[in-house]
Amino acid sequence: MTMQSTILEMKSITKEFPGVKALDTVNLKVIEGEIHAICGENGAGKSTLMKVLSGVYPHGTYDGDILFQDQICEFKDIKQSEDLGIVIIHQELALIPELSIAENIFLGNEQANKGVIDWYETTSKAKELLNKVGLSESPNTLIKDIGVGKQQLVEIAKALSKNVKLLILDEPTAALNENDSENLLNLLIELRSQGMSAIIISHKLNEIKKVANSVTIIRDGQSIETLDTADITEDRIIKGMVGRSLTNRYPDREPKIGDTFFEVKNWSTYHPLQSERQVVKDINLHIRKGEIVGIAGLMGSGRTELAMSIFGKSYGKKTTGQIIKDGQTLDLSDVNKAINAGVAYVSEDRKEYGLILMDDIKQNITLANLKKISSNQVVNENEEFVVAEDYRKKMNIKTPSVTQIVGNLSGGNQQKVVLSKWMFSEPDLLILDEPTRGIDVGAKFEIYTIMNQLADQGKGILVISSELPEIIGMCDRIYVMNEGEITGEVEKSEATQETLMKYMTKSRG
Template sequence: MATLLEMRQITKEFPGVKALDRVDLKVEEGEIHAICGENGAGKSTLMKVLSGVYPAGSYDGEIVYEGETAQFRDIRDSEDRGIIIIHQELALVPQLSIAENIFLGNERATRGVIDWRMTNRRTEELLEKVGLSEAPTTLVDSIGVGKQQLVEIAKALSKNVKLLILDEPTAALQENDSRKLLDLLLELKAQGVTSILISHKLGEVRYVADTVTVIRDGTTVSTLDAKGLSEDQIVHDMVGRDMTNRFPEHKRTPGDILMEVDDWTVWHPEHVDRRVIRNAGFNVRAGEVVGIAGLMGSGRTELAMSIFGKSYGRNISGSVRLKGEAVDVSTVSKAIAAGISYVTEDRKSLGLVLDETIRFNTTLANLEGVSSNGVLKRNEETRVAERYREALATRTPSVFQKVVNLSGGNQQKVVLAKWLFTSPEVLILDEPTRGIDVGAKYEIYTIINDLAAQGKGVVMISSEMPELLGMCDRIYVMNEGALVGELTAAEASQERIMSLIVND
């Protein structure tokens, strides 16, 4: 195979931070090349250098593409050469149709007038290539995240892609959608398209990749042939140490029932005849981690948000008891006062104010704890933020750092700090390790175990079954808005969980 891309000694600095330090990357034509590393290792920064987001002149080093030195001034420049990047946060406009999104900025027009017949015909051809049967006129916000990812790939194919870069493309997808996307990458490879895949999901890396490059702390650690490569070898190179156990050891003896939810029913906020949660009932004991498993769309997030201050849904009925006493959870402030906190699955949109500091975000849910007579005490706010930064080992030079500049794992720690400062009795965690690497996951798991050891109740919603099996004392299984089964840790397995889902 001929070499399509070489990045040589790439160095990129930001104020006070060297994000990339002489990184080398070599990609052969027609291969799927995976890039692995912990959050903050520099993977996305490297791809932004390649795609022109960080233009030539803003970094040191050399890019050789198709045998020639390349200096991309912006994304348009790299796209003209067939390099297309699909970011983790999808760049689709929800209120536009699939066809409009695919050709946005690249319209099919004659004399300045869009040719919709040509646009829709070409869209149908592209959708067929990626395995979608939707009409070109379908609005993007009416299809699921998995299909939106495929629309992004169709958009890339419309630009005669030679090198496709995907940054965590399956982070928000359930297993079936993830497998469809990975199989599509293999099909594109057969058609001669070269891909660079950034992923934390090592099983997926081993499934599709020909070569794996590992980056740690902004430096290339290794480039490995994926054939016969073990996940343990990738993990070792990512974190710089052996991780014989993906989950920290724990010995728990759960106490009395801490929180009990009975006959919980929730109706859709807009579709008045649609019941989203049906008579759900569950409990969590003091010092216990309880999991909720289920496919995407099963109602797990809706259940959690409706309990947390009725943040989702309408006509909500049922009861919540803490330590045997009925509590009012009709608003977020009342739920917090009762001792319930909720860590959202969408930390960037709903969990954090990205353009504010760690200090600002840490105390946001409990301003009374750093105020006197309605006046914010800045020194106390700083002290609290520092305390949680140290306790959670958040990697940052200062609590005055803006959260947007942190890696995903460290952003998640700031979200956890915000809710831990409310001193909850029960902490509901919705996809607590989504989009973060194995090393950061282990740190989050350790925090969860520490909370359980303090007698707190933890409810963990996760799409990753190994995570639920490795962390939980009991697992409830959810399907189509109902809790359809309950398994102890000893009873639980991936097969039993899936059996409860499909046999409901």
């Protein structure tokens, strides 16, 4: 049998930021023609390693060597790594919404003759590439008119236009539904059969099992081990990532459930732009003190729309229905009223709705309850610092200081800042929308523990999650939604993935 050749080797890569050693002698070896997965908790150093590889962090800002096809590489910038065929697709897609698919594919790499763009060439080459990635859209379609799943395929077409030899995908399916994820993974397998090598960073262990030939686990900036196909199991990966076997992924809790304190009655709302489309249909639900209630449902079932319409009508038009808290009908017609009434909503899109990325941690934490640390409209900065420091410890936010800019934190730590912000607003009802999306196993456990503590203080928690094990592992009672309606209500003792999936795919009719 011929020795498989190595396409990439990263040796003893060390990268430091002020006060933080992000990578500590990391080694990575990728065989030609394989899909190599990199797993690790948030902040373990996965993205940093890829930025070193692609030249975002240029040679000279890190220690160690990069060998690509047996040549030592010293990339000054991304362009140099792309010229060799190393192409990285980031989690936040870098496409320009107002331009067409074809224009995006050849952006910075225009098909031009003597400085004039050859549109015929551009379109026909784009068509060829779109065929390769299985996308039947016209090359002239604007990016803003196609869904995230298709945009991800355009990014891959763009990579193929650069004669990619090693494709790096950072959390490629984080924002995709199951169907689009499946498509993308099958495409990777297809490209591998044509000889392309790939590195995939992912939290979704079932996907890794499906496509990866080997897995390198990174923990706290160090490469722990590399597993071959035969050794890849979810438990083994989790053990490597967190350094402990999570026989129990959900913390134990003895629920102390009190009386019903929050009710939603006959609640309906319509789409903000398509005014005839009813998105939430006549919902009735209740939450008791100290209870964690789940809402399960597939993408598009109306869960987020329901939560946002309850939270100060921040979604929808023509919203009708009643909200009753402690026996009183509430007026939650705007977000301030909702916060003052003791309702908090943690959005699934923490960058868009949850955080001000340019501000530091302490400013983000106190944002929803400034009056608590102010007198005469002036914020007491010492007090702000004390409060933030307290949450940093309580929530185990990994950062040298609460003056750190939030945009610099890993996803899991950003999520802990969002949670801190809403806990500081002292809500009675905390609505959590996908609270652990894009967060690794260790940080998930910490967030679950915080949810349990809040419930033990008598607060009500409403959790929306697409991960059925999470809903089953955490919730005392579960509502299931489909097409804007509640199709079932299940007690913890009866909750199985099969039962929930049945309700998630059934119409009330």
